[in-house]
Structure formats: C-alpha cells, structure tokens
Amino acid sequence: MDQPQSDTELKTDRSRLRRAHEKGAYDRDSLNAVLDAMPMCHIGYQIGGKPSVLPTLQWREGNHVYWHGSSASRALRAMVGADVCVTVTMLDGYVLARSAFHHSVNHRSAMIFGRPEKVTDTAAKEKHLKTMVDQVFPGRWEDLRPMTSQEVKATSVLRMPITEGAAKIRSGPPVDDDEDYELPIWAGVVPMSLQLHAPEPDPANQQGLVMPDHLSRIRIG
Template sequence: MRQTLTETLKTDRSRLRRAHEKGAYDRDSLDAVLDAMPMCHIGYQIDGKPSVLPTLQWREGDHIYWHGSSASRALRAMEGADVCMTITLLDGYVLARSAFHHSVNHRSAMIFGRAEKVTDTDVKKAHLKTMVDMIFPGRWDSLRPMQDQEVKATTVLRMPITEGAAKLRSGPPVDDEDDYALPIWAGVVPVSLQVHAPEPDPANQPGLAMPDHLSRIRIG
C-alpha cells in the first residue's frame, strides 16, 4: 500500500482535460491541499443516483479518513463503494478585461477510490483521537474521556490515496493579447477563510480561562 511521494496519482480518469498546466499528480501537492482544509465533499450513489455529502476529512499517512453516525444513510451507502472526495480552497476572484477570462484562484484536490470501514475498535478510537488533535491541536487531553457507546455509535471510513489530482491557480488574470491595451481595471480580489476570536459557551463554569490550544486552530 505504501506509496512514495513522487509516485504519480495520474490515471486516465484523474488526468486533467483542460488547463493541463494547472494540474499536479504528486503526493506533496495533493497532501498540501488536504492538510489545509478539513472540509470536503464526497460523491457517492443513492439508488444509482449521485449524492454529495459535505463532511470533514483528515489524512493519516497514505489514507484519508472521515466519520459519522453508524446509522447514517450516507456512510452506509459509501462503505465498500466507489467514492470521489473533493477538497476545495477558494483563494480569490480573478477579474479580467473580458467576461470570458474571469476565473478564480484556488487550490483543489480530487481523490477517487473505494471506501472501507475501520472495524477494529482500538484502531477506530485512535483515529478519532487523531481527528480531534488534527483539527484542534492539543485539545484531546482537556476533554471528558471518550465512552465506549460513543465509539460504537460512530463509523470511521477511509480510502487509500492512490488516484487523483490537484489543481492550482494563483496570480493575475490571463487576458487576450489585444485586451491589455484597454483601460479596464483587472486584478485579483483575494478571499480567505478567517478564524475569529473564540466565543465561550454561556454555560461554561464561571471563571474558566480560555485554553492556550485555541490559538493553534488553523484553516486554509
């Protein structure tokens, strides 16, 4: 299963058709997108028709993981089935001199594969701990311990990172040669996800200090 970071994720399915120059098929490029953004969209089928679930992913080595209710229709439909996970960061609007050449700056990744369920309870527990500490670094140790029935109620799915692509765009618009002479404002309007100041639960115990680990939350 182990795949070196230089091995290619390119297949006929995952090869970019348009704008080839924006594609990358190496693990370093793909992992950079996955590790920047826990939010993802997973395509799967319900009664043979497409459905897209917004959920959270985390990467451990050569696999990508996600979780939810053991009773979830979506997770049950994905188990053992082909899925496509897409991760997208919108980095900016690209404003060109013609409507046609408008675009967006972005980092995106698509991974294709078959979802499998993590069946061993201790392994599942370890993955859930890793999820918490990846999205909220340092938080796990501060929490009320996880209970067996919580682990039981939870399904963790994973898929190997073996087929897919990253697509990246940055920088100013690319306009038609003649259009650069026009007095039309062109450029980029950057967009990014911002993490704001934590809002304590009004039900917190009085006098409770804000833990240091909150300042370690990163996204994007």
C-alpha cells in the same frame, strides 16, 4: 504502515485534467498540501442508484484519507466498498480580467477517487478519532473527558487510500488576449482567505472558567 507510492500512479485516465491541464498536479506533495489545508470536504457517492454528495470533515494520515459519521448513517453504509469521489477546495481570490470570458478564480482543489473501507477495530477507531481532534483542535484531546464505549460504537470511521487523484491549482493575475492589454480596463486579483475569529464562550460554561491556551493555536489546516 502506508507504503510509498509513485506519484505518477495518481494520474489515471479518470483523474487527469482534460482542459487547463497546465493547472493539474499529480505529485503527492501537491495533493497532500490541499487536503491538509482544508478539513471540509465533499464526497460524491451513489445511494439507491442515485447520485448524492455528503459534506463532512476529512483528515489525512499518511497515504490515506479518513472521515467519520454516525454508525446509523445510510450515506456511510452506501460508501463502503463502492466508488466514491472526495473533493477539497480552497478559494483564494477572484480574478478580474479585461473581458468577461477570462474572469476566473484563484483556488486550490484536490479530487481523489477510490473505494473506502470501514475501520472495524475499536482501538484503531479510537486512535483515528483522536488524530482527527489533534489535527483540527491541537491540544484539545487531553482536556476532554474520555470517549465512552457507546460513543465509539455509535461512530463509524471510513478510510480510503490515496492512489488515484489530482490537484488543480490556479494562482496569479488574469491572462487576457494579447490585444486586450491595450484596453483602459482595470484588471487584477481580489484575494480572499478564511479567518478564525476570537472564541466565543458557551453561556453554559461554569463561572470563572478560563479559555485554554490551546485555543490560541487553532489554525485552518
């Protein structure tokens, strides 16, 4: 079971914000809130000594973040035991100021540093994959056919402890130079959000299949 960790330990020389430090948050609740709000992440790593970034889905279980992919993936093999950086971002709005210099965006982001490990136990791997489906598609797992042993074998699951990182959060109206507030220029925020639309059935569905109730409960994060 995950052991509680002091929030202050998440702030390190590598993870602390050098600029706009007032936007930084190093408590576990702030970091977890960003991870839980957006399943899409980007993982920075090195392969063959060169930098690369992998977009993929992530999910959190306690004080660990997980992701999965093909067992044949060169990217996942390169990540195991190596330093990686996992980032998650939610864009919440455009911030229009009275000068181009002070334009910005409202956003929530999280950056985590660490060294992932591969989940090798088959039963544990299946459990974590079920958790991923349950988090992204609540109620879906029970409707699906069971995973085959070959499918489990063909899937790699990586996990990384959340021990070093930071959340960066910007919200609210623009912040202009004092003298610019006297200018007759409109300023404000254009909010934005991700939106799920009505499910579209697969044309190959069997005739008469009714959309399951759990699809109406799917949310982002």
